[in-house]
Amino acid sequence: MQIFTWFADYVAYNLLHLEKGRHLTNAIHFFIEDTSKIFFLLLVIIFIITYIRSYLTPEKVRSILVKKGKNVYFAHLLADLVGIITPFCSCSAVPLFIGFVEAGVPLGVTFTYLIAAPTVNEVALVLLYGLFGWEIAGIYILSGEVIAFFGGIIIGALKLEKYIEGYVYENVSTEVDLEVEDVKITFKERVKESFNYTINLIKKIGIWVIIGIGMASGMHGWAPTGFLAQIAGPNNPFAVLVAVLVGIPLYSNAAGMIPVVSELIRLGVPIGTALAFMMSVTAVSLPETILLRQVIKPPLIAIFLGIVTLSIIFTGYLFNFLIP
């Protein structure tokens, strides 16, 4: 990622003729370096993920889960892995849920997928990788996967089928067609569609990323180090809890939060607290939860939210303990 430092050096010192070493210069340099790096990564990684996705439709995922998922743990693992790359627009949660249940995918496995898909968010992944490197990005994926795996297993073990709205089971039949016909799209069309999707997504979140990096640049060098560390640092036992509770309602602005989170870490907020904050922003989506109410009754919604929230809080404390 050295190339983005050189690029920022060039723009700041050669094009803009800024004086080296000043606060303002550092902030501008930081802004240029991070923005160029993150937009480059967003473009490349989202494109790759979208391209892989075009082969893995929800119908195919369902068919794999039903056919290969005889062993329960294996089925959870499959749902977990597939959740990393498959599409998840919160408005698809309900049709997807019904489609899975109809075909006989166990409730626990369905929930593993429902948790994994939004928890490991590709935009968050790009930002973490860009700002902190692969170790932190890896920890993020791993903890999301572990939460989804065990969350689904717990929900499966609790036998909560009674909390699903009755009409979901009305359609259950052996008629669900598991043979997925291959979509006839040429390589060129696939690339074109993936590219369009990537550009549209970046257009949508770009402004939040820029605002976020702008805020982080503003804090860069000015904000007193140690001040935040005092409030949200290792000495405050409630920091993780508060971070998660604050993060949950922030869902839609996930992309913009992360550069700020990165600056928080630079200022001394422990990695676990920051990670828990970020996961609560991306994983627990209120709009999705409201939509899910159409198919599941409040007790199951509460259990689902409870398991995810507690797991994220636990992850936060665990990483604060492991990486102080």
Place this chain on the structure above:
Amino acid sequence: MTIKVLGTGCPNCKKLYDNTKKAIEMGQIPATIYKVEDVKEIMKYKVMTTPVLVVDEKVILKGKVPSPEDILKTLFNEMLNKNKG
């Protein structure tokens, strides 16, 4: 021609509805367009991703929001296929 846009009410679903409306106007296609938001109704079409475009009870595309121009092309193709059959 009867066109339905299925979606639970997220921004993508609204956008597909708007783009389809534009496509119909652009191509001056004789069609009535409906928006279907009821989950039970949507599930009758056996889809797992929204939004969905349905033309004369046939699922044409799902999980995507193409531009009005691309939707128009798809609609013209549907009309051609129908005339052949």
